[in-house]
Amino acid sequence: MEKEIAHVLVDVRDAKEVEKGFISGAVSIPAKTLTSANDRFPADKSAPIILYSDTVDADSFKTVRSWGYKDTTVLNGGFGAWTKEGGKTEKGKPVTTISYVPKPRPGEISIEEFKAIAEKGAPGKIVLDVRDSDEAMNGMIKGAVNIPAGQLAERLKELPKDKEIITHCVTGIRAESAYEDLKEAGFKVRFLNALIQIDKDGKYEITKK
């Protein structure tokens, strides 16, 4: 939530409880009415849905998950844990309709821009392939540098501080992790958050997740 990742936060407690205080940004849909609320959820099934209650509510989780929302999670410890941690809350009438606008994750580079860099190269930018060396051996993007994500910490010296580093892996998972590590080490960096396959001639295909 702090990282500004687009998500849907649903408070499944009873409406009366919610009015006394709820997590900022939450939408109120009491567990009792949840089963009939399917059409109020986003069309995008990859939307991260976070549910919370007073306890761990496994039933609500199963309901939402069964609708096909793969990225459904339950807030550990519920509302109690949230207030104990000093999380932001509000009082009064909560929102009851979900509005979800997907946003790129922080540090994400667009597929178009990545392609342009991979095609022609760009002054001041380098493509960093963070796959393991035995994945990279069967083909890399032309001009890219390979440092496996697991070796990054001890090989930072090989990277320039005056250039922007664009990381990629196969799915964006390791690339994002490398992005976090490099950003923390003071590098200028972004990452490709998409599926990418590269063949032995360096030809590649990128698919949106």
Place this chain on the structure above:
Amino acid sequence: MFIKRLPVLMAAVLALSLLGTAGSSFAERPTVLAPCKQCHQPEKDLVRGTLVSVSERFKTINVQVGNKLVWVINYGDDLKLTGVDKVSSIPKEKEIGIRFTGDEKKPYAVSLTVKPPAKVAPEKLVTLDEMAKLVAMGTDKGNYLLFDSRPKPRFLEGHIPHAVSLPNDKFDELKDKVLPKEKDKLVIFYCGGVT
């Protein structure tokens, strides 16, 4: 005490070194690196080990097969490759197997295979049902520990109940801190699939 023992020690060292030279001069050279033996039987004309280096100029491939044993194998344009496109793309320390002709002093490579990704043995896997039961019991009652190998930010966005974060790329750094002291405890890892 110390002085008395010294000659014994020296004799032992001497004997060892004699053994060493004698061993390599008339016995057959080993063809399989120890870890490869878990799945492969030694074969006389097949060297299994890790890649040290390739010289395209001298047309040789150096393969580590023991602590101090490196096979130097010649190759030509007729080398048959499996799992890789050209010899020069194989990363160092990668597990490879080379079938050769000629005697061990002047081996010539016929085919080279790069080790494919290993399959996980079924006895090492936990089933979804077992996992669900364990999660319902909790780590104390279930007597297990569950580790999430995904990057930390992913863990923070959501994880299986009772899981502990141990990102794969931070494993060496964190293992002593988070892995249990009891070696007989069941330890389960999960990740997010292809990365």
